[in-house]
Amino acid sequence: MSAREPVLVGGRWQASLDTAGEFRALDPTRAVEVGAAFPISGAQDARAALASACAAAEELAACAPARIAAFLDAYAAAIEADGETLVELAHLETALPARPRLAEVELPRASGQLRQAARAARERSWTQPIIDTAAGLRSHLAPLRKPVLIFGPNNFPFAFNAVAGSDFASAIAARNPVIAKVHPSHPGTSQRLAQLAHRALLDAGLPAQSLQVLYHLDPALGLELAGDARLGALAFTGSRSAGLALKAAADAAGVPAYLELSSVNPVFLLEGALRERGEALAQEFFASCTLGVGQFCTNPGVVVVPRGEAGDAFVAAAAARFDAAPAGTMFSQGVLDHLRAGVAAWRAAGAQPLGGDVAADGEGYRVRPALLGVDAAAFVADRRLQSEAFGPASLAVRVDGIDEALQVAAALEGNLTGTIYGGDSAADDDDWRRLAGALRPRVGRLIDGRMPTGVAVSAAMNHGGPYPSTGHPGFTAVGMPSAIRRFAALHCYDHVRQDALPEELRDRNPGGLSRWIDGGWTLDDIATKTGGTTA
CATH class of the missing domain: 3.40.605.10 (Aldehyde Dehydrogenase; Chain A, domain 1)
Incomplete structure (x- = not known):
């Protein structure tokens, strides 16, 4: 051994x-x-x-x-x-x-x-002192x-x-x-x-x-x-x-x-955006779906596309890219098996292949990108179509107008992200606002006109969302x-003497920490604010 x-x-x-x-x-x-x-x-x-x-x-x-x-x-x-x-x-x-x-x-x-x-x-910004x-x-x-x-x-x-x-x-x-x-x-x-x-x-x-x-x-x-x-x-x-x-x-x-x-990170494409730049959006969507062989938690697993000439052209352009895509390598046999099971669940619920196929020849854990399609009524009726197929696979949901798009949004489980693409003119503005209102309680991060794959390391980022994307909607990873606040406890001190208080809570501010004192944020010592003496 x-x-x-x-x-x-x-x-x-x-x-x-x-x-x-x-x-x-x-x-x-x-x-x-x-x-x-x-x-x-x-x-x-x-x-x-x-x-x-x-x-x-x-x-x-x-x-x-x-x-x-x-x-x-x-x-x-x-x-x-x-x-x-x-x-x-x-x-x-x-x-x-x-x-x-x-x-x-x-x-x-x-x-x-x-x-x-x-x-x-x-x-000490994570400590949020309140006095x-x-x-x-x-x-x-x-x-x-x-x-x-x-x-x-x-x-x-x-x-x-x-x-x-x-x-x-x-x-x-x-x-x-x-x-x-x-x-x-x-x-x-x-x-x-x-x-x-x-x-x-x-x-x-x-x-x-x-x-x-x-x-x-x-x-x-x-x-x-x-x-x-x-x-x-x-x-x-x-x-x-x-x-x-x-x-x-x-x-x-x-x-x-x-x-x-788990997250399928829905992307909604509005008519104006498709008419203005449908071919470019097909490339953006394909690139996001296949980045890293699709092994991102923010991978766009659902794209909602209106029926009609512009929507049909987008789906055809995206399907052609999936058809022509080479195979990639996944992390393990288990990840590959999970992807295959997810795509099989979609097909069992009525999804039809549009482009590509997860099956791939060769050694290792190889997979090809796949795009499947389903209509809005089926998506709303069957939760299996929201199961995450972790990898380079996505589901195109076809809708008849904004009302069906809103029905799809209302049926969504919790997700890390939700994206809306509108046109440059004002024609899509009302539909954009209505969709945003429907998505807001269902996603941690609402995105305007960008694919969801990137996650910036920023103090303003929310990499979290409602269940089942995470276990709690109030926190970010x-x-x-x-x-940091996920791994903290709220400690309260009631009339505790100065020398027994943590530094953040004493009258004298420890090094310019922003503290909420008597109803407002301040950098001041309590003595400066109240006219008293500092410890």
Whole structure:
């Protein structure tokens, strides 16, 4: 039996305590094992990781924000310095293009959001201090003082990695230990990131047990870990079925679960837009649907097209592109099987092929893009047509005018995004507003005239939405400081003396923090505002 790579448990790299087997990454282009052997952790690893993270929780919560920020900045710099090796590993394990996708897009996004988290930690903007001097009440958001368990996805080996992505950066910025259950599709990439993170933690003087890393768990053990009341929160990005199982376990233990699950991201095309630039929209839609072989949570899985000459021309142009598209490579056999099952569900509900076909010859996990079509009445009547086919497949829903388009919008489940394309003239304006009103409660991000695939790392971004796109409509997985607030507790102090208050809530403002005091935001000390004395 080959030597297995160590896990990061108890503040150090060590052999698995009770491995339940081993696995290797699979090269998706050939469907063959590559790289080192990694352990499938058993119950002792999981329980030791949780106990170790719990032991670090109070110490990490007490760390100065500047030290947290120093770690996040140093980790970002280490990722950039090691970029060539990281990109090579991720390309081997995921088949994602080394350039531009990994080296020039995703890796800078990962380091960039770590730096944004560092800034939010340093400025304490995520804490939202509120002070009512007349009532003697003061409150703010504070560390959970419990670990955060993060399950990373397969489709973003850097930007959503359980040991480097937004969930990780958010949990650490809120001064909570992390138990990272990385995705087994890219264990070598995740190990390299974890090594950089561990070194940066030690250099910053943070508790060595602030980060635990496990590569693979039996699903039953994952549910047991998710359902442990010692956790402060759980974060998950992946399939609806797996996420809801974890949520049920967490709910039973009173553990908040923040989930990104499923989204078809509908795109509505209005008549004016199609008449003005139908051919260009067909190319935009095709490019968005097939970007990254369709393996984006914001992939446009439904496009709503009016019947008539302009709509017919759009569908024909899009179908021709799907027909001519070459095969691509998906992350794994499981992802490919899920796509095939999703397309089969569409066809069982009455969808007809328009262009392309998911079947593809050759080695590895190969797939071709596919476009199917259905009328509005069938879409509204059958929920199977809203099932996510994760990959380069989309469903064209044909509508007779704005009233049917509104019926489609009203029938939609919750989604991460909803897009409306209107014409440059005012002819589409009324229809645009009516559709926007119907979509607004059903999507986290409403988009005007752009395909939904990109997710900017911005403080104003909402990468979230109503169920089943996520488990809760009030939170985002991207964008600092908002994403940090998922992993915080609201602490209130009632007539507590100055020297026992957190710095953010004392009379003297700690370094220019914006605070809500007696009905308004201010940077002032309370003494300046009220004429009293400062502590």
